[in-house]
Amino acid sequence: MSTKQEVIELIKNLPDDVTIDDIMEGLYKKAQIEEAIYEIDQGKGSSHEKVREHFNKWLK
Template structure:
């Protein structure tokens, strides 16, 4: 099975938007997608933190 290219994914995303979409709306979607992709790449490269550590950090942040 052929791998979907980034270009094909972007075209599909744009095609799924309503006809009334603005260029700003499209840019916002693309920026969001780029940030999510960067986060996943970072997780693949550097790993993440475990659930217990997330809970510890959230408890600290929420108590401040």
């Protein structure tokens, strides 16, 4: 599916009273998720254990 088609589907599934800000937020979140998936596929992600260690240090 093309990016254009994906955006159209995203908008079709939103309620009729959606705002432009809601649409922009949805597109931004979708772009961030796609970027994260790409980075994970490229081996750039962190393991669950590494993230847990980071948060444990951060939350102390």
